[in-house]
Amino acid sequence: MSDSQAQTGLVSALVDLRLGTVLSASVGGDFELMLEDLAAASSELFATDRVSWDVIFGRLQARDSLLGFQDVVLVSAERVYVLLRSTRDPAIGLVGISTDSRNLGLALAEARNRLRQLEAER
Amino acid sequence: MPSISTLSIPPSIPAEAGILSAAIQLLAHVESLPPAATGVVAFGQEGLILVEGRNICWAVASGMKRRLSKLLRQQRSPPLELGYVEEVLRACQATGRPLGEALLADGQISEEGLRAALFSHITEAVARIAQSGARPGAFGPHAGAGYDPRFVFSTGEVLAALGARRNRALAAAARRHLRSAMLAGARGVAFVREDIGPVTVAVEGRPQLKLPEILELCAWACSLFDVAAVVDPGVRIATSGSSDANAVVAWRKSEVHYVIVCPNRATAALVTARVGASLDSGEEVEP
Numbered sequence: 120m121s122d123s124q125a126q127t128g129l130v131s132a133l134v135d136l137r138l139g140t141v142l143s144a145s146v147g148g149d150f151e152l153m154l155e156d157l158a159a160a161s162s163e164l165f166a167t168d169r170v171s172w173d174v175i176f177g178r179l180q181a182r183d184s185l186l187g188f189q190d191v192v193l194v195s196a197e198r199v200y201v202l203l204r205s206t207r208d209p210a211i212g213l214v215g216i217s218t219d220s221r222n223l224g225l226a227l228a229e230a231r232n233r234l235r236q237l238e239a240e241r
Numbered sequence: 242m243p244s245i246s247t248l249s250i251p252p253s254i255p256a257e258a259g260i261l262s263a264a265i266q267l268l269a270h271v272e273s274l275p276p277a278a279t280g281v282v283a284f285g286q287e288g289l290i291l292v293e294g295r296n297i298c299w300a301v302a303s304g305m306k307r308r309l310s311k312l313l314r315q316q317r318s319p320p321l322e323l324g325y326v327e328e329v330l331r332a333c334q335a336t337g338r339p340l341g342e343a344l345l346a347d348g349q350i351s352e353e354g355l356r357a358a359l360f361s362h363i364t365e366a367v368a369r370i371a372q373s374g375a376r377p378g379a380f381g382p383h384a385g386a387g388y389d390p391r392f393v394f395s396t397g398e399v400l401a402a403l404g405a406r407r408n409r410a411l412a413a414a415a416r417r418h419l420r421s422a423m424l425a426g427a428r429g430v431a432f433v434r435e436d437i438g439p440v441t442v443a444v445e446g447r448p449q450l451k452l453p454e455i456l457e458l459c460a461w462a463c464s465l466f467d468v469a470a471v472v473d474p475g476v477r478i479a480t481s482g483s484s485d486a487n488a489v490v491a492w493r494k495s496e497v498h499y500v501i502v503c504p505n506r507a508t509a510a511l512v513t514a515r516v517g518a519s520l521d522s523g524e525e526v527e528p
Contacts, residue, residue, distance in 0.1 A: 174461065175468055184457060185454055185487050185502050187486055188482055188483050190482060193473070194476065194479070194513075195473050195477060196475055197475065223510070223513060
């Protein structure tokens with residue numbers, strides 16, 4: 120089991136938010152397929168220009184906005200998706216997936232640590 | 242005993258798409274006024290809205306004669322006697338005292354009842370003005386004493402009341418569900434995605450969410466769930482935050498979307514847990 124799967128089973132990848140491509144990841148087995156699915160979905164979104172990551176992170180640039188996030192966690196019955204935006208480079212983000220939806224806070228903390236690690240390795 | 246005809250209230254205008262769109266423009270105009278402005282926005286001969294601090298204190302439209310007195314009578318069971326209300330009304334007309342205030346002072350209606358009647362009247366007036374297509378005239382400042390803060394309404398409240406007219410049963414269920422997920426300091430909105438865009442059907446929490454905030458939250462939640470559906474159609478909850486701003490929880494249940502703005506991440510985590518438990522069990526979580 121890799122470091123990225125140590126506690127919640129979170130696997131993660133550094134993603135170019137402009138292109139939807141995976142820059143680096145430490146994953147294996149089914150998780151690799153999950154990330155491939157995610158990357159493919161991201162590419163599709165960008166290809167069709169259906170969404171901007173600025174919208175996902177709530178950067179709508181409205182005055183007195185209630186939005187403007189560093190992270191977004193999506194929860195389904197079976198999976199948790201963590202999306203983090205780098206504070207160093209807003210074009211870079213981390214996408215994490217876990218099959219443990221019981222502890223979102225822990226998954227988010229792990230994702231933050233993983234983002235720092237991956238940024239340091241680049 | 243009052244007859245049914247004396248208690249009948251003209252039917253409300255249903256919130257058709259065109260009316261909702263026009264109402265949003267009208268409410269946006271109220272929100273565009275200076276933050277401390279108190280006064281009147283007139284819409285030609287079609288009606289007027291009294292505003293204080295971007296909240297609505299009163300509104301009336303043409304064709305609404307005696308509607309408020311009928312609404313006030315219905316705040317009691319059995320309804321207040323018509324003769325009594327007309328007597329108070331005549332006294333109020335002579336002195337300029339608001340009818341609701343007089344009935345409240347006499348103990349004939351409760352504060353809650355007065356608020357409900359005023360809100361119903363204001364919502365109806367906004368719908369009628371919106372339907373008329375009248376444009377707002379110049380703002381008329383009012384230098385007198387401010388309005389009673391117990392009886393002013395946010396643009397968000399009015400917007401939700403108009404949206405709720407499209408499906409009252411669904412709106413009532415959405416309000417109950419939203420309320421069950423609320424915690425101290427949180428503010429929330431429930432909306433339905435329709436062809437015309439997000440239709441707000443309920444708002445909760447204090448201070449009430451304002452129109453621009455509601456529109457922003459709805460747009461964000463729609464985009465987010467569109468993305469989520471591509472990645473995983475089963476995504477049902479989204480929670481977002483940052484170290485220096487609000488934390489937000491969004492989810493969907495059946496055809497209704499919900500967004501709650503929390504003052505911090507800890508509150509958002511609790512709201513997320515409540516919502517998750519509710520969605521898993523299919524039952525509302527007790528507040």
